[in-house]
Amino acid sequence: xxxxxxxxxxxxxxxxxxxxxxxxxxxxxxxxxxxxxxxxxxxxxxxxxxxxxxxxxxxxxxxxxxxxxxxxxxxxxxxxxxxxxxxxxxxxxxxxxxxxxxxxxxxxxxxxxxxxxxxxxxxxxxxxxxxxxxxxxxxxxxxxxxxxxxxxxxxxxxxxxxxxxxxxxxxxxxxxxxxxxxxxxxxxxxxxxxxxxxxxxxxxxxxxxxxxxxxxxxxxxxxxxxxxxxxxxxx
Numbered sequence: 001x002x003x004x005x006x007x008x009x010x011x012x013x014x015x016x017x018x019x020x021x022x023x024x025x026x027x028x029x030x031x032x033x034x035x036x037x038x039x040x041x042x043x044x045x046x047x048x049x050x051x052x053x054x055x056x057x058x059x060x061x062x063x064x065x066x067x068x069x070x071x072x073x074x075x076x077x078x079x080x081x082x083x084x085x086x087x088x089x090x091x092x093x094x095x096x097x098x099x100x101x102x103x104x105x106x107x108x109x110x111x112x113x114x115x116x117x118x119x120x121x122x123x124x125x126x127x128x129x130x131x132x133x134x135x136x137x138x139x140x141x142x143x144x145x146x147x148x149x150x151x152x153x154x155x156x157x158x159x160x161x162x163x164x165x166x167x168x169x170x171x172x173x174x175x176x177x178x179x180x181x182x183x184x185x186x187x188x189x190x191x192x193x194x195x196x197x198x199x200x201x202x203x204x205x206x207x208x209x210x211x212x213x214x215x216x217x218x219x220x221x222x223x224x225x226x227x228x229x230x231x232x233x234x235x
Contacts, residue, residue: 001051005044008226012036018234029120030113035229038108039222046219050212057205057212064202071195072187078177079199082170083206089162090210094217097155100148101221107145109225114138156217163210167203174199 012035024032068076118125118134125134178192 001044001047004047005040008040008043009036011230012040012226015230015232015234019232020235023232028110028113028117030116031109032229033116034109034112035225038112039105039225042105042218042222043226046215046222050215050219053208053212057208060205061202064198064205068195068198068202071191071198072181074181075174075177075195078173079170079202082166082173086163086166086206086210089166090159090213093155093159093162094213097152098217098220100152100155101217102224103148104145104152105218105221105225107141107148110141111138111145114141152217156213159210159213160207163207164203167206171196171199171203
């Protein structure tokens with residue numbers, strides 16, 4: 001992930017020399033710097049944290065699934081029935097929160113751009129009595145950043161509790177089916193107990209993957225701004 005961040009900054013550094021002056025008239029210097037720093041850092045850190053979690057979670061899911069199938073394929077199917085429901089709920093949340101993650105990265109660029117320009121041209125702002133307008137503009141950008149940030153974090157924070165709730169539904173369903181199968185002497189109580197433990201552990205990596213989706217959303221928003229810069233029309 002750090003090699004990728006290095007390569008992206010290298011490409012962006014080469015790109016900035018090929019952009020027309022009109023691009024710098026339309027975009028603040030601070031916003032451009034934010035793409036080099038904040039967006040690339042978000043991309044690197046998110047991938048650094050999420051990739052290892054995703055690999056370990058996927059390995060655990062496969063391992064637990066094999067052990068569950070070795071005990072009872074019927075109970076395994078019951079445990080898997082709730083996964084599509086969990087995925088649907090996660091996708092609904094992702095769809096709603098993604099636009100706020102994009103707005104958050106954009107607002108962060110605007111805030112950084114405004115601060116950089118005001119401090120760089122501090123004497124000019126003072127000379128023309130622009131302090132009041134500067135503070136007003138900063139408050140507007142800062143309020144927009146706050147609004148998009150708390151909404152994106154609130155919505156993405158719902159994913160893990162939703163996954164846990166759906167996982168508990170599957171847990172209860174497995175217990176009921178296990179009781180029914182035990183009544184028909186199809187499965188032993190010991191197997192049911194072992195299976196329930198596997199179901200509990202099976203839901204943990206799924207919840208971790210749902211939490212990883214939170215980080216990947218900010219990654220996607222940051223990556224969009226980085227590649228948008230790299231795809232700008234050159235001289």
